[in-house]
Amino acid sequence: MNWFAECDRNTRFFHNYVNVKRQKMQLKIIQSVDGTWLESQDLMSTTAVEFFSRQFTQERDPINFDLLNNVPAMVTMEQNLYLCKFPTFEEVKKAVFTLSVDSANRPDANNWYSALVNGQLSGFFKSTRGVKRGDPLSPTLYILSADILTRSLNKLFEDKKYIGYGMPILIDPLNHLAYADDKIIFTSEDAYSLGKIVTVLTQYEQTSG
Numbered sequence: 001m002n003w004f005a006e007c008d009r010n011t012r013f014f015h016n017y018v019n020v021k022r023q024k025m026q027l028k029i030i031q032s033v034d035g036t037w038l039e040s041q042d043l044m045s046t047t048a049v050e051f052f053s054r055q056f057t058q059e060r061d062p063i064n065f066d067l068l069n070n071v072p073a074m075v076t077m078e079q080n081l082y083l084c085k086f087p088t089f090e091e092v093k094k095a096v097f098t099l100s101v102d103s104a105n106r107p108d109a110n111n112w113y114s115a116l117v118n119g120q121l122s123g124f125f126k127s128t129r130g131v132k133r134g135d136p137l138s139p140t141l142y143i144l145s146a147d148i149l150t151r152s153l154n155k156l157f158e159d160k161k162y163i164g165y166g167m168p169i170l171i172d173p174l175n176h177l178a179y180a181d182d183k184i185i186f187t188s189e190d191a192y193s194l195g196k197i198v199t200v201l202t203q204y205e206q207t208s209g
Helices: 002-009 011-025 041-057 066-070 077-083 089-097 138-158 191-208
Strands: 114-117 120-123 176-179 182-185
Touching: 066 138, 066 191, 138 176, 138 191
Parallel strands: none
Antiparallel strands: 114 120, 176 182
């Protein structure tokens, strides 16, 4: 109430409030990986750095990318090389001079982009840690990864032993429906067919992380 009444003129109260809040936010004790409780600031800081260093630098198990074989090649090597070309001086000049004087500068979508060449990211955008939540690129990446699961599930119909969900003869075979980030998988109770679906889901889980 003193703060509301006197605002920042009550500097003593203000500083006391900040100091108390800082004390509440301090770590007094932490537990290490081996179960030991640490109270020293030096030991706590060293342990925290070691913990996150191991977590962010640990080597992952080799990833199997066999599911990518279910995606047909849609971009020729010539098109891929063109996408990965660095813009010329004239292209940069044209992009800059077409910007509105009242707008914020940003790369022009028609002249700047990036692509995969032999599985390696080439261009302006490089990342080893993925994208953050809410990143505009996230929906596009999700659609690409979800498409792999769709194609892999549809590929099961090429197996003559696979028995899908019972559908009328004149209707195209169906084994799943997708809406946003939800999937509904339809199948028969055939053990072999169930095993094939589980294999696809397991591979997709391992590949996508």
